[in-house]
Amino acid sequence: MCSTANYVLPLRRTCEVLATPSRVCGGVPMPSTFPGARPHGAPQDTEMDVAWQELMALSELQEFEVPGEGYEPTQYQTMEPMVSMRGYGTAQTHSASPPTACELISADTYNGCYSEEVPVCHHQGNNAEATYGHSEYQLNERMHLVSSQALPSLTAHREQMNMSGNSQGHRRASTFFSQGPSQHMQWTAHGQNSHLRSADDLESDSGLSLGSSPPLASPDNPAGGVPGRQSLDSGMTYSDGDADGMTEHARRAHATSSNTQADALTLRSVKQHGQAAVLNYMNSDFGVSSRGSSQYNIYTKPQGSASIPAPLSRDERRATSLKIPFPMEKIINLPVDDFNELLTQYTLTDSQLALVRDIRRRGKNKVAAQNCRKRKLESIVHLERELNQLHGQREHLAQERLEFQHSLAFIKCRLTDLYTEVFSHLRDEAGQPYSIDDYSLQQTPDGKIYLVPHTTMSKREQC
DNA sequence: GTTATCTGTCATCGT
DNA sequence: TGACGATGACAGATA
Incomplete structure (x- = not known):
């Protein structure tokens, strides 16, 4: 100092x-x-x-x-x-x-x-x-x-629609709010779908498990071959609709619509398709398609022409191909106990079981990714x-x-x-x-x- | 043609 | 041990 x-x-x-x-x-x-x-x-x-x-x-x-x-x-x-x-x-x-x-x-x-x-x-x-x-x-x-992602009105609307669209013919009435209309798809799609050729081997196949689960089987690949990723547009061959004309975002929009989360119609979809798409989505009647499947699709063609079947997601197509007898929403959203119980109600092959588990995993992960x-x-x-x-x-x-x-x-x-x-x-x-x-x-x-x-x-x- | 963004998916980790 | 959620990373599609 x-x-x-x-x-x-x-x-x-x-x-x-x-x-x-x-x-x-x-x-x-x-x-x-x-x-x-x-x-x-x-x-x-x-x-x-x-x-x-x-x-x-x-x-x-x-x-x-x-x-x-x-x-x-x-x-x-x-x-x-x-x-x-x-x-x-x-x-x-x-x-x-x-x-x-x-x-x-x-x-x-x-x-x-x-x-x-x-x-x-x-x-x-x-x-x-x-x-x-x-x-x-x-x-x-x-x-x-x-x-914007929340889109509460859309969410509420969809939830309302989901609730009202609960379903037909399932043994257990699911109480999940997220059960979307697509659950009413006829997975066994017999008849028309009997000749349906899986597009798994032709389109993007990123959904296939690459080792975490047994290789999936498909009509074209019963042994469960794992094709590499390919462009969706590279060769979609659907007999059940105009899916080959569908764009990826259409498929995604559909896939998203089955999401259990609030972002039913994603911001991307809104941005990409604008109000018309939103209105279309809001006004979609979820009516019975020509095949009898209750579906909703924001890309449905105007009345008068043959309605466009909802573009099936890859997993949906796989499920269809393997004749999985229950809707994807149940596969994804049911609690594990209910899910296991559901599995016990059917006799499924190993391929079917593997596919169901993959669908469940991917579905949950998709939601998790969105939440994340x-x-x-x-x-x-x-x-x-x-x-x-x-x-x-x-x-x-x-x-x-x-x-x-x-x-x-x-x-x-x-x-x-x-x-x-x-x-x-x-x-x-x-x-x-x-x-x-x-x-x-x-x-x-x-x-x-x-x-x-x-x-x-x-x-x-x-x- | 390039870039940014969105989305689905996979792999991995922790619970 | 399996199911599940969280998250980084990657790839494809699109504006």
Whole structure:
């Protein structure tokens, strides 16, 4: 504490009782540093008295350290030394009535230091603003995305439709809300479907288990060969409809429609097909198709022409090919116990069992993936909100810091002026003023003020 | 033709 | 041990 940086005014606490204390002014105990030293002009003038009191009031600044020295300046902005101690401390020349420190500081420090800070702050502010704008944009975008994905009206509508479309001929009436109309598909699709050629070997077959379960059988591949991925459009050959004319998104839309989650008609579908598709979806009658299957399809052709059978998903086609005797919704959505019970009600081949289990796994995983993505988006939105809040908090703290720095600089400036004024009133025995370069004011813990020569101070510090 | 996005699927891990 | 959910990674489709 005996030695502080340039910021500390030459008010140093003595280590021990000083030899020649000098009383500066009445009312304030100030032993003379030199024998016989006395204040110049015994009757203390009011101005000095007030000045001294002000100085005393600021005496705690003797131990004040500039905060900028204590922490990482680079974290916010680089700080110049806040107060130029021109003429004090180590200064060599000093006039009897120097310009006030505040004048110096106002010309140097404030302009030289803070004038540099303010732009930095403004710069940050600009950045923050830009960041906010960007983040807000993204946030809005994502919020829109998330909210759009929900499509509550569609969901409610579909759920209503699902509930009303519960089914015919199944032994167990499923209570799952998610049971979609497609559950009414005649999986055994006998008759017309008897000659249905599986497209599994012709189309994308990414759904096939690649080792996690036994290879699937298909009419074309009874042994359960695993064809590689192929384009859906590369060769769809359906006898049960115009599926070969279906686009992938149509198939997906159908597949999505069987999803048990809220995003029945995905945002993508909405974007891709627009309101017409949505209305079509909403207005789809879920009627019995020409084959008697109750299906819904947002791509149904207008009335009057042969209705387009719902584009079957790959698993649906496989199930059809292998004559799985229950709907996919049940395969996917039934609890494991009910599912196992369902399996016991039928005698299924190994291929059928494998397919059913794969369908169940894929169906659940599809839902899980959708939920996972939804959560991810929500998480991103949440993090962006948090980021915005932290940006705001940082800016607020930076502003607060700037204000404190201004405040501190002002106080130091004022202290310097007071210090100068006190010295201007001090006179030695010969009536000569004490040089502020040679002496400094010290305050002891008991509150007494001493005028201490720097040489003595050096020795005291050395000891 | 390139790129971004969406979606389904698989593999893997943890419960 | 199997079922299941979560999630990263990948691939295909599409705008």
